[in-house]
Amino acid sequence: MFEKDLNGVGTPPGFFPNLGDKRRITLFNTGTVQTLADTDFLFKKGTPGKTIFYVLSGTLKVVSADSCSPGYRFKTGDVIAETSFSAGEDRISSIAAEGPSTVFSLDPAGFETLGVEIRTAILGRLHDTVLSRIKYLDKQTKSAQFRQAALTKYIVKSRKHLENYGQSEIIVNILKSIPRLPLHITQLIELLSGQRASAKEVAALAKQDPSLVVDVLKAINSARYALPTKITDVSYAITYMGFNEVYQIALSRGLMKSIPDSVEFREVYRHSLFLSFIASELCQSYDRNRAALLSTIGLLHDLGQTVLLLLRKQNPKWSLFIETLDSAKLGAMLLEQWNIPKQICYTIEYQAWPAFRQPADILSDQKENIALLYVAHAVYDHLANRALDALDHPFLDEYLRLLGFDDCPGIAEVSRDIVLEGLRRKSQRLPDFVRKLIGPPEPRANLRVV
Structure with a gap:
């Protein structure tokens, strides 16, 4: 019966040959056989599933929408079980047939009913498939x-x-x-890029440009800061606003003067x-x-x-x-x-x-x-x-x-x-x-x- 079933689906004689006929028959009768046409999906990325698959004939490949390179190909004798023994429930990739193919399917409940020797054989074949994928990925890398x-x-x-x-x-x-930046702006850039500037030094440079002082005081007295009293001391304004904001005002003014x-x-x-x-x-x-x-x-x-x-x-x-x-x-x-x-x-x-x-x-x-x-x-x-x-x-x-x-x-x-x-x-x-x-x-x- 086993040989007849195998021949009926065109399965090669290499279906777990080391198990012996009795165990092979037990394994085969525990699962089911799927027939896939070219481009049919075995499963898609993100779909739940713990089923173990064994390629009986043909070729299946990993399909990726965001990759230009060909995906890994599973051939006759390979086991596909990417999430079957992991904590994750969803498939991490899509796999489709590349030409007419047949696949043996074994659900988790069926796997648990099998004897230790059969389960060990399945895991051994899975190990060989994973090792082959690792070598493939290493070559691709x-x-x-x-x-x-x-x-x-x-x-x-x-x-x-x-x-x-x-x-x-x-x-x-x-x-x-192209017009140069004002000298005090260049000096300010050099001062702040040294990461050791003080508010006093920054204020001294800012005061070299009266229009910059006006802009700083205008900014600190705006609704954005909403201070209760009007600020007229540029040194205090610089300390309160922080170097970065004052510096951005100064550099912005300098760039405006250099670029139309x-x-x-x-x-x-x-x-x-x-x-x-x-x-x-x-x-x-x-x-x-x-x-x-x-x-x-x-x-x-x-x-x-x-x-x-x-x-x-x-x-x-x-x-x-x-x-x-x-x-x-x-x-x-x-x-x-x-x-x-x-x-x-x-x-x-x-x-x-x-x-x-x-x-x-x-x-x-x-x-x-x-x-x-x-x-x-x-x-x-x-x-x-x-x-x-x-x-x-x-x-x-x-x-x-x-x-x-x-x-x-x-x-x-x-x-x-x-x-x-x-x-x-x-x-x-x-x-x-x-x-x-x-x-x-x-x-x-x-x-x-x-």
Whole structure:
């Protein structure tokens, strides 16, 4: 009867041959046989199930909607039991037939009725299948690592020409035509980037620009602070508001003087301002001493974009040439020309590196600043409701780990539990467009930062 049943479904003689006929018959009669046509699903990801499957004939493959590479293929004699012996109830992947196939199915209740020898044989075949999958995944991992290294090498090589920007007379003359930041703003950037500034020193620099003093006093006496008495002492205002907020006012004024106002510029500026708030909040959890520095980097990181906007406006016939210019490199060169500290210039110049390089491949003492700016961008994209595809931030987990976020949470948790929580505490002091983006408070999850 057993041989007849086996032949009836076209099962090869390799169906657990070491068990002997009696046990094989017992096992076969305990389960059922499924026939699958090409592309039929054995099961889909997320569906509950503990059934054990044995491939009698044909081929089944793991199907993934978000992968371009072929999934693992189960062939005759393989056991499929990804959740059968785990605590999880739902299938972790989808498996479909690749051509006509037959599968032997054994539910958990049936498995429990079998003798020790039969169950051991099933687990042994499952072990062999899992070992085969591990070898396959190891091979795939090595292949992916090789391709990643090759692509990274190609990208780095393709960016080699950026080193020659300084020898380009056209680019140098373009940058020289842009007005410099006021001297006291440059000095303020240098002071705060050193992470040892005092309120007295900041106030002394601020007083060099009467219009800046007016803006600071106007801000602290606004409805956002709602103080009971009017403040006229700029030193007190700076102490009360904090370096970051005063600094953002000062730097914003300086940039407005250097870059002509336009709708496009205001859009870039708003993005940079919001990013500076995000970067500063990340530093509150990572390293508070970096907050002013990263706030500066956030405000200045897209300076090269404003240069490109200016160039397009002034030279529409050069549009094709202008599109080929690297905005980060332009911004860094302009900041160097303005005598901005090198750590700021370097971080801005190499801000794109985390998109194609792992942290270990960035050999720089500014690695952490580059990582903070990169994560701030990912948070910005999340808060702006931009879909975060894995291809947009392929090494995001590595950079979160570098910055010490415990358990390496996703960007949604970092955005909610670190950035939004901090920004909402000071929401009354933030620009209206930022308050709209951060939205109302949400329940806080437990997240510990080390």
